[in-house]
Amino acid sequence: MSENRTHLDPDESREMAEASRQTEWAAPSFAAELFMGRFRPELVHPFPEQDPADRAEGDAFLAELGAFLRERVDPVAIDRDEEVPDDVLRGLIDMGAFGMKIPREYGGLGLSQLNYNRAVALVASHCASTAVWLSAHQSIGVPQPIRLFGTEEQKKKFLPRLARGAISGFALTEPEVGSDPAAMATTAVPSEDGREWILNGEKLWCTNGLVAELLVVMARTPSKVVRGRERKQVTAFIVETDSPGFERVDRCLFLGIRAISNGLIRFRDVRVPAENVLGGEGRGLKIALETLNTGxxxxxxxxxxxxxxxxxxxxxxxxxxxxxxxxxxxxxxxxxxxxxxxxxxxxxxxxxxxxxxxxxxxxxxxxxxxxxxxxxxxxxxxxxxxxxxxxxxxxxxxxxxxxxxxxxxxxxxxxxxxxxxxxxxxxxTSEIMRLFIAREALDPHLKKAGALVNPRSSWKEKSRSLGSALRFYPGWYASLWFGLQEAAPAGVPSELGGHVRFVRRASRRLARGLFHAMIRVGPALERRQKLLGRFVDVGADLLAMSATISNAATGRGGGIAGNGPVELADHFCRCARQRIGDAFRGVRHNTDRADRAVARRVLEDRYGWLEEGIVVACPEETGDGSPVAEGEEAAAGDPVAGAGTAGAP
Ligand SMILES: Cc1cc2nc3c(=O)[nH]c(=O)nc-3n(C[C@H](O)[C@H](O)[C@H](O)COP(=O)(O)OP(=O)(O)OC[C@H]3O[C@@H](n4cnc5c(N)ncnc54)[C@H](O)[C@@H]3O)c2cc1C
The missing domain is CATH 1.20.140.10 (Butyryl-CoA Dehydrogenase, subunit A, domain 3)
Incomplete structure (x- = not known):
């Protein structure tokens, strides 16, 4: 366990995650607009079809990959032996599969995201363990953050090597830090001459970590004072695993994907050249979050x-x-x-x-x-x-x-x-994804009126916020009740037209529901995860309905045999509408309060009698590590669940 363990308070974690959110974009998001009650069909329809030349390129690679999987990859043996054999890895490297997403000018295949996805889907349909080897390397491993944030020198130095099969991974999680990476304990301090960084700490569950030549490692670097306040810093490093002090401590064994190479790794005074910092000092959390966005x-x-x-x-x-x-x-x-x-x-x-x-x-x-x-x-x-x-x-x-x-x-x-x-x-995790989505859904409101409810904002900020809220909300709110009922976009088959109208209506109801919840619950809404989760689940189904309808109408779905895509889209929409109806009903009629009360009592061990009559799997430990004697109470932890750091990955 890490000796450098630090616990940030929830506010600090939230602040760091907030500061690392990407905020500048050229084009709007269809899903974000849905949460504001604005159905923008032009953002999803016509469906973003794959360019035929790109598809043909993908087809050629998939044919080669498919033949290799059928002939050389035995998923039963891989699962049983918990190893992907060397000849399979070599074969995949030789066909360029470890460089699928690396641009051609750096020695990779330069496949588009769509072709890369098709390749991963094909491998996963046959052997999920093998798929994870490939995706841990290039969805989140070193090639991806280098592509997004690396300097030209870093790209030239590392990408060709990575494309040739130098396997890589992504090291963020630690024994004490999972969903809340801002609280990480791994540290990096500059050497006296400033030419190197010295890394210390542990990373857990690093996929490919036991075989990787290169890792992207997130570590805490010395804090900085910005506008009079101390700001914690996280920096991303490209680490060569043959560096002295790098240790592969243990392999982790799992329920499924049994042949992945995943484990606990340790850094003891590992020296990393200053030129291996990715994206600049203090940008590590942002790099991690943005890598995960596409990863x-x-x-x-x-x-x-x-x-x-x-x-x-x-x-x-x-x-x-x-x-x-x-x-x-x-x-x-x-x-x-x-x-x-x-x-x-x-x-x-x-x-x-x-x-x-x-x-x-x-x-x-x-x-x-x-x-x-x-x-x-x-x-x-x-x-x-x-x-x-x-x-x-x-x-x-x-x-x-x-x-x-x-x-x-x-x-x-x-x-x-x-x-x-x-x-x-x-x-x-699904819970963190819901928080992340809820945070983004609330963002326009926080921008317009956040200062009004933020206890830290000054009177000046509050009055500015009040002005912008008064200008925006009356017109916006009225539009959620009296919007026009426009026709479905051109090209949508008549069988699906009713579903399009439903999405439009439901998006207004979604925006109203979220707004009413903000007013009713106030700042505590952040902690009402079940309530927020219902809005997120409605958003998920509305987005999936829209993509499915558009795909059936215009995308590749449209070119497939007969009316099949339209039939399946219709069936999906019927199922989704039922779920959406249940979720909206659940906003008012639910067991959330009772859930919280019972859960609190569970954490307080008030129902201990319910756990009697079993062979205790793992006796609880006292503070000094010895088992708790029968009848003795375990040291109680803080029963309050972690506050919602909705920006965490
Ligand atoms: C097979 C495997 C491969 C992995 N590969 C990698 C890798 O390559 N690199 C890497 O860095 N990590 C990797 N991980 C780590 C993985 O990303 C973490 O397991 C994940 O982030 C969750 O962290 P945790 O398991 O510590 O759960 P915790 O964060 O301890 O969460 C436990 C539970 O509490 C919930 N929870 C936590 N916080 C909140 C909150 N604020 N609100 C509501 N619910 C909350 C979670 O959703 C979860 O249900 C891997 C893990 C596994 C098992």
């Missing part, structure tokens, strides 16, 4: 690959397995699952392509779209894996090798189910 586009793609695999297996099994005189797919309870799997896979694909298309074009604010795609797709993929498990039932729970021994088709549902679980936990 998290990979998870939806991987989710799509897994969901497609689940759909295919479930379709085949539901057609061939006969129980009670009919294929199980004809029984309504199973049929409903199949329908949901198909329409939601289509929606995941549309949202993932939409967000990645925006990223490929550049200039647009994709933070919300990427966060929504990550949140929606990781949760939906998990639900789809769960549905596939239920449809395969006993065989879903059985491992591939065991099925094969009996001569049955070794469908990999058990493995996919385990592998899919990680996606709601990494690159921002």
């Amino acid at each position: 998290r586009l990979t998870l939806p793609a991987a989710g799509v690959g897994m969901a497609r695999q689940c759909l295919q297996i479930s379709r085949r099994w539901a057609g061939e397995r006969v129980q009670w005189g009919a294929p199980i797919g004809k029984h309504e309870a199973v049929a409903a699952k199949l329908a949901r799997m198909a329409s939601h896979t289509f929606a995941m694909q549309a949202l993932s392509d939409y967000a990645s298309g925006l990223a490929s074009r550049g200039g647009a604010d994709i933070r919300l779209e990427a966060a929504f795609a990550k949140l929606f797709s990781s949760e939906t993929a998990l639900r789809i894996a769960e549905d596939a498990m239920q449809i395969r039932a006993g065989r879903g729970y059985e491992r591939e090798e065991s099925l094969a021994r009996r001569g049955e088709t070794p469908y990999p549902i058990e493995r996919i189910y385990r592998d899919a679980r990680i996606n709601t936990l990494v690159e921002g």
